[in-house]
Amino acid sequence: MPDLSYLRVQAVTRAFDSGGSTVTAIRDVSFDVKRGTFLSILGPSGCGKSTLFNLIAGLLTPTAGDITISGQSVVNRPGQVGYMLQKDLLLPWRTIMDNITLAQRLKGVSRAQARAMAQPLIRRCGLQGFEEYRPSQLSGGMRQRAALLRTLLTGQEVLLLDEPFGALDAITRLQLQLLLTDVWQEMSKTILFVTHDVDEALLLSDEILLLSARPGRVLHRFTVDMPRPRTPAMLAEPAVAAQKAALMDLLWKEVSSHDET
């Protein structure tokens, strides 16, 4: 198996029709991701990050190019990756337990079996005791924990997380970042993580992909050389601080050059 390039995005372009004119959201984007990598995607707003995710998730069709996981094309094939968004999107009439086991239930797994499979992770994610609550009875942080758990329980190896902690307060966000890195390592998932927070990208990722302003192209790819487990304090270390400065500089140039044109 070509394990070195587990997830391949090959020359993917996606254009949208908008009232007669064509808007290109991403143009000729190519990158490979090794199995078990935590890759963050950074870019100015409107750089097509969400379009890229929708393409990988099989929800949109690329205008050109191909996307493969383990050599298999995932174009137009939803249900091959776990997908998590900033909104928790829990079904309000289902209990937390019934929400997190949804993917298994859709695959035809029996209720009892799906519940049994979820049990160890419920404890791991700090949701024990809340299984029979409705989403509206929980705080935003707890709901996002449930959404993460639902994504993990899809059983998919590739997880796409689109600004999953964007709406949370700083402390809850830190807790969930810690939880995510822990379960990612335990379960050896391949994670693509969209964020607009440079600190978050540095704290969590093995690698960072920098996208340009629209139409999105790959500008740069960084490797984050921080040992794990990481702590927020490490962000102040000179090497990391220098990397952050370089990243911010590139982003700055991209945003300002785009504004001038």
Place this chain on the structure above:
Amino acid sequence: MTRHEEPSAGVLESRNTEGRVIALWRWGLLLALILLWELGARLGWLDEFFFSSPSAIFHTAVVKWRSGEMWRDILYTGSSTLLGFVLGTVIGSALGLAFWFSRRTALIAEPWLVVLNALPKLALAPVLVILFGIGFSSKVMLAFLMTVVVAAISAWSGVKAVDPALTTLMISLGARRRQIFSHLVTPSAMPWIISGLRVNIALAMAGSIVGEFIASDRGLGRMIVYAGTTFDLKLVWVGVVVLSIVSVLMYLGVVALEKLLSRRWSDGQPAARS
């Protein structure tokens, strides 16, 4: 009791005493109205021929009840109402939900639903009585027609209000079309369907009664028409009062059903299984 008398109670605290006061006023007003009616009739402020009096109505009702006809009429009207209501709600809701499968069909049907809803279906009563006969089925048919369009529109509104982000989520989880319908669209539309029930039970009863007005040999509606043509206005009042009671009981039944369904389908309540 006013708010000034309990300054310590915060606005977010629930006030149990307030509920008791409201209940007392509600029943008190009803009692006062009945007493005033009785008094008015006795003192000659009201023409007893037209307005009768509570005691006379009660007396007539007892006589009618003892004859056994009353119970038979209540059952007749009640069952045609309920049957029409259930058929109309189930078939209408199913139709409204099914529109999810074909947006095109839904868009073609939508103006038809609006027109059918605006159409005074009661005006069709004579046609229906001729079509389905003077028996039970024409009353059920009227109650059904009164409710089916409202139910379809309610369900379709619920379908239209399904959060597209949730649909996308279901697809990303690998759900098939049929699964999205049963796991997302139907439960999501349930509050809309439920909110149509209260309106529909009253509409169903109106349909049954008008059916009986046109032609029938049984039912409370027929009893009222018969009493009216024989100038037995006391009996008309009995019919009105009994119909009101039956109507209120059915309404309460629907409210109970609503509560039961809402607990299962809404987000605010504690889970039914916990």
